[in-house]
Amino acid sequence: VNGPSANDLDDRLHRASEAARAATFDLPVPPLEQVQRRVRRTVAVRAFAGAAAVLLAVLGVTAVLRGGTTTQPPADATTTTTAIVDDWAQGWVVLSESPRVVQAHQATPAEPPLDGYDEVVLSTIDGAHPGRRRGDRRLHG
Amino acid sequence: MNDDRPLPRVESFDAFYAAGYRSAVALAYVLVGSGAAAEDLAQDAFLTAYRQWDRIRDYDDPRAWVRRVLVNRATSALRRRGAEFRALTRLGGKSDSAVGDIEPADEAVWEEVRRLPRRQAQAVALHYVDQLSVDEVAAVLGCSAGTVKTHLSRARERLGRALQDHEVTS
Numbered sequence: 593v594n595g596p597s598a599n600d601l602d603d604r605l606h607r608a609s610e611a612a613r614a615a616t617f618d619l620p621v622p623p624l625e626q627v628q629r630r631v632r633r634t635v636a637v638r639a640f641a642g643a644a645a646v647l648l649a650v651l652g653v654t655a656v657l658r659g660g661t662t663t664q665p666p667a668d669a670t671t672t673t674t675a676i677v678d679d680w681a682q683g684w685v686v687l688s689e690s691p692r693v694v695q696a697h698q699a700t701p702a703e704p705p706l707d708g709y710d711e712v713v714l715s716t717i718d719g720a721h722p723g724r725r726r727g728d729r730r731l732h733g
Numbered sequence: 734m735n736d737d738r739p740l741p742r743v744e745s746f747d748a749f750y751a752a753g754y755r756s757a758v759a760l761a762y763v764l765v766g767s768g769a770a771a772e773d774l775a776q777d778a779f780l781t782a783y784r785q786w787d788r789i790r791d792y793d794d795p796r797a798w799v800r801r802v803l804v805n806r807a808t809s810a811l812r813r814r815g816a817e818f819r820a821l822t823r824l825g826g827k828s829d830s831a832v833g834d835i836e837p838a839d840e841a842v843w844e845e846v847r848r849l850p851r852r853q854a855q856a857v858a859l860h861y862v863d864q865l866s867v868d869e870v871a872a873v874l875g876c877s878a879g880t881v882k883t884h885l886s887r888a889r890e891r892l893g894r895a896l897q898d899h900e901v902t903s
Contacts (some may be wrong), residue, residue, distance in 0.1 A: 621751050628780065
């Protein structure tokens with residue numbers, strides 16, 4: 593199947609761009625003070641969500657450990673990034689972006705070991721991204 | 734923008750912010766697909782600029798600095814919080830935003846742009862939505878003009894195929 597010609601595609605991109613710009617023509621510009629208040633509020637909410645995520649992550653790891661399916665996490669196997677906790681026991685990764693995306697996955701033995709701690713397994717609790725994605729965030733370096 | 738035209742020196746952050754806010758939201762919108770998220774990203778980028786304004790105001794083009802912050806945050810936010818953004822969009826994420834409606838045919842273009850590799854999507858958004866020249870896009874992305882041309886060329890190839898598929902299946 594042939595795609596649109598280069599000119600047609602260029603025209604379509606220009607039209608879509610004009611539409612995107614037009615969609616913001618009447619957009620009110622919020623006062624900077626209002627923006628600052630919103631950002632402060634967001635930071636506070638994220639901090640709260642981060643704390644909740646830490647709790648859920650700890651509960652998740654505890655549940656995993658109690659299940660006897662893993663061993664104790666290595667001594668250096670915990671790292672924390674900005675308002676986000678990444679915590680794992682051996683073979684497990686718990687990634688917390690927000691309370692909605694806290695989930696633990698078991699890394700299969702065939703997968704690369706986590707000794708580099710530079711890859712995470714990401715999944716959403718609503719199953720939008722079941723399974724795992726590697727290298728979504730660099731935890732080190 | 735024209736390469737030959739000297740950029741005005743920006744003295745007032747308020748003027749800089751007022752002049753660039755809407756276009757920044759448009760740029761963010763095509764990258765994340767949510768009006769509310771786009772407004773947040775644009776505001777965050779300008780607030781970051783405000784906090785460093787004493788330094789940024791002396792740059793040749795402070796707007797490019799804001800654009801760089803914006804596109805980097807937009808694409809990383811989309812990757813990290815893609816499910817959230819998509820959920821917002823599904824649930825009518827524009828309802829809490831004043832960003833206007835976009836025709837489905839135009840929105841389809843941006844949906845495909847958002848599926849492009851990060852740099853290609855950024856190059857397309859900056860070149861078409863922000864109407865930056867290849868050299869200006871290169872300055873924002875911190876790469877060469879040749880690299881931008883490659884990104885744009887590959888993006889057009891992919892978009893051509895994707896939009897054709899989109900029309901065949903719809």
